[in-house]
Amino acid sequence: MCLRIIVVAEVLYVITSSVKDVCKKAPTERVFLEKYGKVCLCLDEIVFQGTLEHTDKDRIRRLTRLKPLAD
Template sequence: MLLTILISNFAGHILLERFNGVPSEERLHWRTVLVKLGADNLKGARNEELFVSSQKSVHIVFTMLGGVCIYIVGKDEYDELALTEVMFVITSSIKDACGKSPSERLFLDKYGKICLCLDEIGILENTEKDRIRRLIGLKPPNPTEI
């Protein structure tokens, strides 16, 4: 089961989070653990270099992409290998939505489109980059309809 997708800046401020089956009383714990894990390990790391960790019975894969840090937590069938594939899909989708590796500002500018990408990926229903791009295609609103 894919438990958490969390994206933060380097200062540890959470930009986006998705929890799946995590009780609300445990969410603060996971936020703290993941941000501390990134602060301890991502300094001096290369862009998209993957890091792996385990805590209790869960697996954690995390990386930095431009100016943001991405963390994924899974358990059971979502071991390190499966989470690595999830990470590849997420980083590819974010780079496509932003046009390049995002700075924190660019990430926030494209926040809506990135959320749509994560929603379309779901629990690994869609892992093809081209299909995700087609599914998130939005038409701008017609000014006469507003």
């Protein structure tokens, strides 16, 4: 049980810190909507088809730079 809590806490930390990094500001609703495409790419790199894929913030940042935003 304790291990599950630690894993969930780590995943939430990675998600929040990556979203803050993508927004480059405090993530308000307006900033979040302006950077929505980048935030989605960031979340896609963290979780892929329901499986945790990456937890390293620097790697997530590099991988999101490699993918173009879909319009």
